[in-house]
Amino acid sequence: MIKLIAPPHLMKVYLKRHCDKLLPLIRTRLDQPENLCLKDHFKTDGEILEILAAKPNDLVPLHEKIVSDLEKLHLPVKVWTALEKAFNETEFFRKERVRYNAYTLVRSLKQPTCLYCNIHQIAPVYLEKKISRPPIDHFFASDLYPGLSLSFYNLIPACTACNTIKSNKPTSTVTHTHPYLLGFGDDCMLTLSNFRNLDDLTGKKIKPFKIVFDNPTIDKRYEGNISLFALAPTYQTYRGKAHWVMRTMDQRSKAAVDSALKLVPGVTDVNYWDVFGVDYEIEAHKRSPYSKLTRDLVRQYASQEIKTLLSI
Structure with a gap:
């Protein structure tokens, strides 16, 4: 992946x-x-x-x-x-x-x-x-x-x-993504189904949603890995992380982001990805847990102001 x-x-x-x-x-x-x-x-x-x-x-x-x-x-x-x-x-x-x-x-x-x-x-x-x-x-x-x-x-x-x-299931570089060759690109993003907007996460009745892969058929190697590693059901068990990312985005403003960054003492030159619980440096962020889920959700649902701060 x-x-x-x-x-x-x-x-x-x-x-x-x-x-x-x-x-x-x-x-x-x-x-x-x-x-x-x-x-x-x-x-x-x-x-x-x-x-x-x-x-x-x-x-x-x-x-x-x-x-x-x-x-x-x-x-x-x-x-x-x-x-x-x-x-x-x-x-x-x-x-x-x-x-x-x-x-x-x-x-x-x-x-x-x-x-x-x-x-x-x-x-x-x-x-x-x-x-x-x-x-x-x-x-x-x-x-x-x-x-x-x-x-x-x-x-x-x-x-x-x-x-x-x-386990010992068969693989090939034609049907699966090999980590030394290819990762899931932006053409196959993690997204939310049964989700309309951030209001679905804030009311008294939080509407259920699912984490799904958008457009996995664009490359059969994506489909191969999603099936081989049971990624779809695996991500369903981590919906809490998606919920937290979405609620964090609900802050929407630079002032709120700056306020969150003040909670990290001694840090001056910091990437705004830290607000979402990942590393300061963008290259380090790409290797952090949930980095694709976080980045994909921000790209799809964050305000333009937040996207600008995160340089995406």
């Missing part, structure tokens, strides 16, 4: 580190007797690095070609089992501080919110004797593509809910 945002030069650093750290591990695994069949394809470090660093659109075609070529020489079950062992992610997911692993990757990417739902916060937490991190989702399920289990662009930090809902 939200595109992963990181400076390109840093992404190159993260990708290179990922490949450099995992290359020796995989090379060692390929030398094990039960995995020797894979060396008919992975003859040099270049072939290993290719699958570790392949771009999202290239991952599945590359995996299918490797499997097809190897199955011409070996029994399919042997090839599949060897891929599962050689590229197994268990060791990469271990909770150790002294080595490069999934915790290092999540910390480096600095994505505070689930990229699939834009609702739940995700960040590793380091305690004295314990580490907690969000799940790492395989965008292309490891059960279906075992050779992609350690591929950089197949490892997506996600919340527990989205990781569980998605």
Whole structure:
């Protein structure tokens, strides 16, 4: 739903580190007797690095070609089992501080919110004797593509809910939005149904409304993610957030906004998005929980004065 945002030069650093750290591990695994069949394809470090660093659109075609070529020489079950062992992610997911692993990757990417739902916060937490991190989702399920289990662009930090809902369901960059490639744009906005105006939220009888996706059919990849992650029913459980955003907009005036900002002591250069409970900087706002819901509702329902203050 939200595109992963990181400076390109840093992404190159993260990708290179990922490949450099995992290359020796995989090379060692390929030398094990039960995995020797894979060396008919992975003859040099270049072939290993290719699958570790392949771009999202290239991952599945590359995996299918490797499997097809190897199955011409070996029994399919042997090839599949060897891929599962050689590229197994268990060791990469271990909770150790002294080595490069999934915790290092999540910390480096600095994505505070689930990229699939834009609702739940995700960040590793380091305690004295314990580490907690969000799940790492395989965008292309490891059960279906075992050779992609350690591929950089197949490892997506996600919340527990989205990781569980998605499970091992099949995906593709043609039918779903991949966080490294595409987020939901302004052509597919979260909006409110059964809603006429702000007065519906202020009377004695608050009229019920639903959060829905407007125009999701404009891109089938939007529809794919909405269905895959059950985003429509998920957002219904967070109508309170939409209600709060709408009531905040009911202030309507710059004076009210300025008054709200005074509640944040010591802040001088602040973005007006803070009024809506998100980060000061616009780039940080885009990665905050509910950032799309908040922005979409403001774009549709706020007064022009508020829109001007928020630069939208």
